[in-house]
Amino acid sequence: xxPLSYYLVLSGILFSCGVVGFLIKxxxxxxxxxxxxxxxxxxxxxxxxxxxxxxxxGQVFVFFVMVVAAAExxxxxxxxxxxxxxxxxxxxxxxxLLKL
Amino acid sequence: xxxxxxILFLAFGAIAxxxxxxxxxQTHPINSALSLIAVMxxxxxxxxxxGAEFVAAVQVIVYAGAxxxxxxxxxxxxxxxxxxxxxxxxxxxxxxxxxxxxxxxLIAWVILQHSATGSVTAGAWGDRVSQLSSQAxxxxxxxxxxxxxxxxxxxxxxxxxxxxxxxMGAVVLASKPPSAPVLPREGN
Numbered sequence: 001x002x003p004l005s006y007y008l009v010l011s012g013i014l015f016s017c018g019v020v021g022f023l024i025k026x027x028x029x030x031x032x033x034x035x036x037x038x039x040x041x042x043x044x045x046x047x048x049x050x051x052x053x054x055x056x057x058g059q060v061f062v063f064f065v066m067v068v069a070a071a072e073x074x075x076x077x078x079x080x081x082x083x084x085x086x087x088x089x090x091x092x093x094x095x096x097l098l099k100l
Numbered sequence: 101x102x103x104x105x106x107i108l109f110l111a112f113g114a115i116a117x118x119x120x121x122x123x124x125x126q127t128h129p130i131n132s133a134l135s136l137i138a139v140m141x142x143x144x145x146x147x148x149x150x151g152a153e154f155v156a157a158v159q160v161i162v163y164a165g166a167x168x169x170x171x172x173x174x175x176x177x178x179x180x181x182x183x184x185x186x187x188x189x190x191x192x193x194x195x196x197x198x199x200x201x202x203x204x205x206l207i208a209w210v211i212l213q214h215s216a217t218g219s220v221t222a223g224a225w226g227d228r229v230s231q232l233s234s235q236a237x238x239x240x241x242x243x244x245x246x247x248x249x250x251x252x253x254x255x256x257x258x259x260x261x262x263x264x265x266x267x268m269g270a271v272v273l274a275s276k277p278p279s280a281p282v283l284p285r286e287g288n
Contacts, residue, residue: 002109002149005215009208010113010146014139016204017120023196027183029129029175033136036167037120040143043159050239051150059155059239060252066162067259071266073167077174078273084178085276093186 007048014041028083028090032076039069108149115142129180133171140164152239 014037021034043062050058080090087095119138126132140163147156248256 002106003215005211006109006113007146007150008211010116012207012211013204014116014120016200016207017117017124019203020196020200021124023192023200024124024189025183026186026189027129027180029171029178029180030123030132030183033123033129033132033171036163037123037136037139040140040163043155044143044146047147047150047152047155050152056239056243056247057251059152059244060247062152062155063158063244063248064252064255064259066158067263070162070167071259071262073170074266074270075273077170078270080174081178081274090178090180091184091186093189 004048004052008045011041011045011048014038014044017041026091026093028080028092028095031092032073032080036069036073039065105149109146112142112145112149115139116146127182129175129183130172133168133175136171137164137168140168147239150239154239154241154244 018034018036018038018041021037022031025031025034043065046058046062046065050056050062083095084090089095116139119135119142122135123132123139126135140159144156144159144164147153147159
C-alpha cells in the first residue's frame with residue numbers, strides 16, 4: 001500500500017530534475033532529453049491519479065502524451081540535425097541567431 | 101511495517117531518481133541518454149505497481165525503445181561530444197539548481213502536508229487518499245481498448261494524423277536542401 005502522495009512527490013522531483021536539466025545543460029540533445037524527463041514525470045502523476053480515482057481515462061491520456069512526445073521527438077531531432085548541418089555545433093550558446 | 105508494494109515502489113523510485121540525477125551529472129550526451137532509459141524502465145515498473153499494464157508495456161516499447169533509439173541514433177549521427185561549459189551555463193548552474201530545489205521541496209511539502217493534515221482530505225481527496233490498492237485499476241489492454249476505440253476514438257484518429265504530419269515534417273527537415281551551394285573547403 002503506497003500513499004498517492006508518494007507517487008506525486010516522485011513525479012514532482014522527476015519534473016524538477018527535468019527543469020534543472022533544461023536550465024543547466026548546454027547540449028541541445030540533452031536539453032531535449034530533459035523535456036522527455038519532464039513528460040515522464042507528468043505521466044507518472046497521471047497514472048497515479050488514474051489508479052487513485054479508479055478512472056481509466058487517465059491512462060488513455062498517458063497514451064496520448066506518449067504519442068505526442070514521440071511525434072515531437074521525431075520533429076525535434078530533425079530540427080537538431082538541420083541546425084547542426086548549418087551551424088556545425090550542438091551548443092545552444094552558439095546558436096544565437098534566428099537565421100540559419 | 102514495509103509491505104512488498106512499498107519496497108518495490110521505493111526501489112523503482114530510487115532507480116528513477118538516480119537515473120534523473122545521473123542525466124544531469126553526465127556531460128556526454130550518450131551517458132545522459134542511457135540514464136534516461138534507466139529512468140523510463142523504472143517508471144514502467146511504477147506503472148505496473150499502479151496496475152497500468154498497458155501503459156507500462158507502451159512505456160517500454162515506445163519510450164525506452166523507439167524514442168530513445170532515435171535519440172541515440174542522432175547522438176551517434178552527429179558525433180556529439182562532451183558539452184562545453186560557457187558563461188551562460190555557469191549562471192544557469194548558479195540560479196537553476198537552488199531555484200529548482202526550492203521548487204521541488206515546495207511541491208513535496210505541499211503534497212505531503214495536504215495529504216497528512218486532512219484539511220483537503222476531508223472533501224475532495226476522500227478517505228482513500230492515502231491508500232492505493234494494488235489491484236485498483238485493471239489497466240489491461242482488454243479494458244483500455246474499448247475506451248480508446250469508443251470514447252476516445254476522435255482523439256485517437258487525430259493523433260494518427262499528427263504522427264503522419266510529424267513523419268513528413270521530420271523527412272522534410274532532416275533531408276538535405278537540394279539546391280544548397282557546395283562551398284569549396286579552405287586549404288584544399
